Amino acid sequence: MHRLIALTLILGCLTATPVLAQDQQRIVALINDEVVSQRDLNERMRIIMATTRLPDNNPEILRAVREQALRSLVDDRLQMQEAKRRNINVSQQDVDAAIGAVERQMNIPPGRFDEFIRRGGIDPTAVAGQIRTELTWSRMVRARTSAQTSVTEQEIDEAVAKLRANVGQTEELISEILVPVDSPDQEEPQRQLAQRIIEQLRGGANFPALARQFSRGTTAVNGGDVGWVQRGTLNEEIEAAIAKLDKGQLSEPIRTVGGWQIVALRDRRRISLPGIEENRVTLKQLLIPLAAEAPQAEADAAIAKARQARGEIRTCDDVEPVAGRYDAPGSGSLGTLRMGDLPESFRQAVAPLDINQTSEPVRATRAVHIFTLCGRQEASGLNRNEVRQNILSRRAELMAQRYIRELRRDATIEFR
Incomplete structure (x- = not known):
């Protein structure tokens, strides 16, 4: 006392x-x-x-x-x-x-x-x-x-492919505070501390300042800033908590491996590649006509027909012959287009494609479309060096955790 x-x-x-x-x-x-x-x-x-x-x-x-x-x-x-x-x-x-x-x-x-x-x-x-x-x-x-790691071109290719595959999905901008639990007797006191931190944050306290001083996570030096994260990259407990949050809200304390975690949802958006609007794509389409007010049964039938046609397209050269067999007028080459000029639904369908790959069916007002990618010209927005640096940053976070554990393990520490 x-x-x-x-x-x-x-x-x-x-x-x-x-x-x-x-x-x-x-x-x-x-x-x-x-x-x-x-x-x-x-x-x-x-x-x-x-x-x-x-x-x-x-x-x-x-x-x-x-x-x-x-x-x-x-x-x-x-x-x-x-x-x-x-x-x-x-x-x-x-x-x-x-x-x-x-x-x-x-x-x-x-x-x-x-x-x-x-x-x-x-x-x-x-x-x-x-x-x-x-x-x-x-x-x-x-x-x-x-000194201990290098990033190969194959790893960058895989990261770029993953970025393309995730286009159109949801990602969240989050910050975190990890209140550590190092022994069983700390469990409840640290949970209470996490709850008090949340109360202070909801009362207007500065999140980055609290994260710098209280968080054990590797993001503490950056004020708890985790950045944009995609669904499926965090543990289930944290993702379940984030899914319930609206922009600007805080989670309750979440028990994770390292302790009690607090997450702030700063923003939510659909994933797009950096500079994707400036990319240029060479496309062919197969188009199944559909009346503007077609009932759902007709729309479903058109989508099923488009999906069946998609299964027969192996390369761009197959589009016209397949379109002829499916009586699909208006199909064929669309030429080379700027991604930013495509409707949002078309852009999301095309963005993750590899060359000679065909999209899933996309319903528009008067047709169901499938698109085959025949060529791509990347704008400068998707920078391979930036992808490399992101890979290194993730590795650095893991390295920092191991590094400080090693220093503590090898040190002589005496409390008085």
Whole structure:
């Protein structure tokens, strides 16, 4: 109880007493013989409280903040020790650019970050130190990923094919906070912490700030930004929760392998390839006429007929002969067209096709169409180097998780 009262005074930025000043010299942890002092811990707690705007009068929140602050300090020490061993550094210019990004995330006027931090009773150099550690760690992970992995042209081809295959499907833009559970006794306290974080977010707290301080996930350094994700790429519990959300909503705590996860749905859209509207495609079509007000039975029959014809088309050269057998006037070459000029339903049908592949039937106002792709001219929007970088980024996330586990495993950590 006395410790919680002291922490409340510290976080309230009241004048420190001589006893508190003396307490600040106390060692709270040794990380490979490197000291973490009470002052370091207090400063990190101030950072968390100021950047997340969590209330400083709740003992349970303060206890969770202390645990998170100590955990992050341990990881920071391990990461910077490894950076020193590997002779990896970041420049002051890099740190300044990152501070500018934080200002934008938190709606702080440019150049006013130090002033904002000082209002919370925080030493700006402590914040800059934390940001420097995040940047250094990111650089180390990238370097290790580049050294240990390479992306083949076949992998890029497979990724591009998957992008095309997913055109027209739904994807979501999400952010996440992972509240870790490292032992069974943390299960309920960490669930309660996740619930309180959700309450703070719904009350207007800044998501990126909370993610930076509380999330154990690899996206924490980016404010919890996961980016656009496709259906089927996340675990079932998370996908089920996201499916129930509307744009701008938060999930309840979701139990995953690593702990309790919070997901924010920022946007939802249909998948399209970058720059797909500027791509040019050479097409042939087979067209089954259909009356504008045709009953559903006639439409179904036309679709079945088109699907049967599709099964007989192996290459573009087959389209006209097959159209003749199916009495399909108006079929044949459409020439080379800009994808952006096609109706949306046609574009979705054509986009995932490979050369000489034929689409599923598409019903229009007066016909059922199937399209055979005879050629494609890619615009500059689908950049193979960008695809390569996305593959490397996903690998870097997995590498970061393994890397910090290795550092913790090999370290000598003593708490006092």
